[in-house]
Amino acid sequence: MLSDPSEPRSGRLAAWGNALLAGAVSPDDAAEAIVGDDAVHRVVGLPGESGPVGLTLALGRLRSLGVRGWRVALPVPGHPLGLSGPPEFNRRALEAEEAVVGYGAPYGLVPQVHEAGSPGDLHVEVGWECLSVREAMPADVPSLGEAERELAEGLREATATLSQLDVAASGPVAEAAIDAYRARAEAGRAGLAPGYPPRAVRVWELAQRVGLLVSLAYERGHGGAVSAAEMAARGEALRPVERVARRARVAAYNSYVEGLERGV
Incomplete structure (x- = not known):
């Protein structure tokens, strides 16, 4: 599953x-x-x-x-x-x-x-x-603008990486999973709450998509490769993309406070 x-x-x-x-x-x-x-x-x-x-x-x-x-x-x-x-x-x-x-x-x-x-x-x-908690700047959280730029590059890297590794995270199965996620979001089961700016919603949704692609890659594995070395290569290649997606997700959630700090 x-x-x-x-x-x-x-x-x-x-x-x-x-x-x-x-x-x-x-x-x-x-x-x-x-x-x-x-x-x-x-x-x-x-x-x-x-x-x-x-x-x-x-x-x-x-x-x-x-x-x-x-x-x-x-x-x-x-x-x-x-x-x-x-x-x-x-x-x-x-x-x-x-x-x-x-x-x-x-x-x-x-x-x-x-x-x-x-x-x-x-x-x-x-x-x-x-x-x-200590009142200080949180560790490694990008601004919303930085997160959006990182995500765009991360999505390209994820697509290229999965293709190079022959990972079965594309095609009908992946599209069906992404469509199911979108249906849940539209039904109100996931997503940012009212009051968040459109850019934050856009970054959050893109981070979810990148994270889903990484999850599919980890769970469905290679198209035909199962060796330990190939599995290690997959993890090494996907780890930076997964990190970008997590950073962007946090930036989207934290954009409300980012706005308070800017006086918006």
Whole structure:
């Protein structure tokens, strides 16, 4: 089965959290969109609360504490994308491979995902841990304009690389996967929240497309080559393209805060 290219939970929280801060959606609509297909989301460690609270209360409380916007971090080993410290927050975010970082107040949220229920009736529960963050520029996040230029080149490189490696990530199977992704996006299951500028939406969609091509390449393999050396060559060639797509995705989510910093 092909990977679902849907956005990370931190992306949903940042995008809809920003839409809420901008007054583009109601608290209930924002919380519903963030939860998505999960059963429930709760926030633990929120200042002033002794136990877990719901998203609506948590987002309102963090706003009252000074959060004016949300950034996304999508770190992986060797690439602390979007992180600004301190070490404890970075460590937890790296374990989860995602986090949201508040702008305007030193708070961040890291998701912990759990399956609950009986076999055959499992559901997903998400606990967001509220931790202190360092108020500093996030690591390695390009501007939206830089990300768009990098993505255009990345898409060309991905197409050329897959062709050279004879990777089965093109043709009817790939097109069907991309069409399915687009159908989900049009149905409102994925995408940036209301209030984001058209350029951010364009960068996000292109980053998703590049990421999907990379995912197809990893999962479907070579057209006929299966040796360890050829698999290593595929990974080495695709890694820079995957990195560009992750950087662009984060830039798109973070464009709301980028606009605040520019006074737009």
